[in-house]
Amino acid sequence: MYQQPLSRRTVLRAAGAALALPFLDAMLPRLQSAPSTFKPWAKSSVAAVPRMICCYVPNGVNILEWVPKDSGEKYTLSPTLEALKDFRSDVTVVSGLGHPAAQGGHSGADTWLTAANLKAKPGADYTNGVSVDQLAAQLHGKQTRFPSLQLSDMSGTGGAGHSNTLSFDANGTPLPAENSPRRLFDRLFVPDTVGDRAAALKRHAERRSILDDVAAESAALNGKLGATDRRKLDEYLSSVRSTEKQVERMQSWVDRPKPNVKDTGLQLGSKPMDGHDRPMWLDVMLELSYLAFVTDVTRVVTFEWSREASGYGGSGENHHELSHHGGDAGMLSKLAAIDRFHLSKLGRFLGLMKATPEGDGTVLDRTVVVYGSGMNSGAGGEHSPKNLPLLVAGGRKLGLKLGSHLAHNPTKSPPLSSVLLSVAQKMGVETDKFADSAGTLTGLV
Structure with a gap:
């Protein structure tokens, strides 16, 4: 689908003179992504069970427009978080947390779910630990066809410090990710x-x-x-x-036999590394995650929306380039637009689960959604592992407290692993510690 570009001749007429006008962005044809026609199921096909999905966005966010100015249950949504206003009661905003052991830079995805110090082992260039999703997979994977799914815009594992995956096993070994909607659908549902x-x-x-x-x-x-x-x-x-x-x-x-699932409404040909396809690809990968949950082929998913130092906005903008904004107001504005684009996709995914009855509630009631980044691009474009953007949604019937802003001082706050421990416990994992956590996060559990 094309949006009609602004004609050069029209611009010249409007100017009232034949001038040597440079090409403007408005003169370029803009491809519009086709909206998804996928609809949520009338109800889940399985019994209500705990689930979790961890969604990662690279390069940080415009933190200035992300963090709400006040805290508590009556907090005011920030300009960026307005994109989730329809799901305010289903989401808890957590600010001020970080990974004290992380090195920062573009290794955020490697440590987001592990909280590891990648240089902790003397003589080794890279040493990671187990990711929290794999603790849940060890427990729930005994009942499902796939213990966990790893999704990303690049397949495989990537390189140390620039991983294509968020998941690491008990030895800190990366688990390869899938980036093709078609291959993922075939793997999950084609007999x-x-x-x-x-x-x-x-x-x-x-x-x-x-x-x-x-x-x-x-x-x-x-x-x-x-x-x-x-x-x-x-x-x-x-x-x-x-x-x-x-x-x-x-x-x-x-x-x-695999679950009987049709591909109606699924844009399985969407390409992850195509700026035009980007909105469609995010939709279909989240739709496939939804289908995996309502058919119980897995209960644990990690989804790296883009690898660090990569990514696109809703109209193909260079996400990584904008994260190096240096405080420039124009670049920060464009970065905030990408943040809102991402949250619109998250909101649609939450909506699918909230619209699907299951047991005495909905699919969202027993699905924990962790969304955020392992990097903070800060006020000046620095890549810091402090004050990381973080949202926790769903899981109300698992015991999570939702609908508030839990604000912490970035210099004195609990580590983000406290959130990871809280999620692991609500998934049924019997542990009182994860990585460098000092306990669960007050206000979330």
Whole structure:
């Protein structure tokens, strides 16, 4: 769909003279993304269960227009958060928190859900920890086809410090992300053929055989190693055992049918790295997350909307470039527009879940949504791990308190991991500590 560009001839006529006029932005044809026609289901197809999705935006936000001026339940929505006014009672705004151990810069996605110091291990360039979503996946993944889903605008894991994923296993190893709506839909909902099932069983058997050989050879090697190398080998074997369990559970799901889901209204051809497709791609990836929840194929999703130092606004604007605003008023205004664009997509996703009855409430009532960034671009464009933009939505029937602004002093506040611990506990994880948390966050639980 095209928006009619402003004619050069029209501009010259309006000027009343034939001048050598430069090209203006208004003269360029502007592609308009096609609005989604996807509709929420009349009701969820499964029993009410706890779920969580963590949505990450890169490059920080215009923090000056993001943080409300007052706090508490009667706070005034900031100019940016006005985009979520229809969901005010479903969202708690948390400001002033940060990751004390993080280094800042463009490694925000790597540490957002781990709170790790990536340089904590002497002699190592990069060391991460487990992400909070994987604690929930360890608990809930036993009941679902997929323990968790990792989504991003770039597939795979990316590079250390510029990860394409928010999820890290117990050893701090990144879990690869999917960026194709079509591949994700096929993986979740397209039935496997007889040939597909046979190939899967063969693949699992071959993998299991390789793992058995690795375990046997490692055991034989163990007695010949020193203490340091034995510790390294133990970490490796732990990873092997985890992989064995994954193979076993995948085998158990091979002959169990996938949910019957049609692709009606899903724009599965949307491209993540296309500025024009950007709004459509965000919509469809969130719609697929919604479908994964209402069919219970997974209860845990992480979604990196863009990798750090990347991203687009609603009309294809360069998000990363605008985050280096240096305090420029024009760039800050455009950055705030991108923030509102992102929140409009979040609001639509919340609306899908809120409109879907489930048990004694709605899907949103038992789905925790964590939204934010691991970077604060600040008043001058600096990339700081302090005063990170953060929203928590949904999960009311899990015990989360919603509808307020929990404001903290960025220099003295609890670490953001207190929010992560709060979410983990509401997902049913039995732990009283996560990363550098000092306990759960008062006002949220």
